Amino acid sequence: MKVPDEICMQIVRSVLGGAIQTIGTNVTLVHLRALQEVARGHYTGELIGVTEVANNLNIPMSTASRLLAQLGDFEPGGMGFVTQVNHPKDRRRVVLAPTELWQKRRQQYVNFISKDISPLIAELCAQHKS
Numbered sequence: 796m797k798v799p800d801e802i803c804m805q806i807v808r809s810v811l812g813g814a815i816q817t818i819g820t821n822v823t824l825v826h827l828r829a830l831q832e833v834a835r836g837h838y839t840g841e842l843i844g845v846t847e848v849a850n851n852l853n854i855p856m857s858t859a860s861r862l863l864a865q866l867g868d869f870e871p872g873g874m875g876f877v878t879q880v881n882h883p884k885d886r887r888r889v890v891l892a893p894t895e896l897w898q899k900r901r902q903q904y905v906n907f908i909s910k911d912i913s914p915l916i917a918e919l920c921a922q923h924k925s
Contacts, residue, residue, distance in 0.1 A: 806916070818876075848891070863891065
């Protein structure tokens with residue numbers, strides 16, 4: 796069953812609005828996807844660098860590098876959500892990790908999704924079951 800476009804748009808607007816409220820006004824969907832990749836690597840123990848973010852998001856390395864600099868704490872004016880740490884086996888490489896600031900904001904965002912988005916999806920499911 797196809798979800799009506801107006802409901803999809805309401806959910807997208809709510810998700811992005813919540814991201815802007817909890818994470819910051821400069822955040823975009825691509826920022827969220829990059830942050831998700833860094834966090835996923837952190838939680839699974841996978842070493843994530845710029846190359847992995849670029850490959851996983853299917854974007855050019857230069858775009859991934861610029862995006863991560865915007866998100867990072869390692870460039871002036873960065874958002875402070877991602878930090879660079881030394882690769883445990885290769886001193887020439889750095890890997891990315893979420894900062895405490897990102898972990899705090901991520902929890903706020905998860906709480907927002909649970910409180911505001913989950914009811915929209917539940918309502919949508921209830922409408923389509925009947």
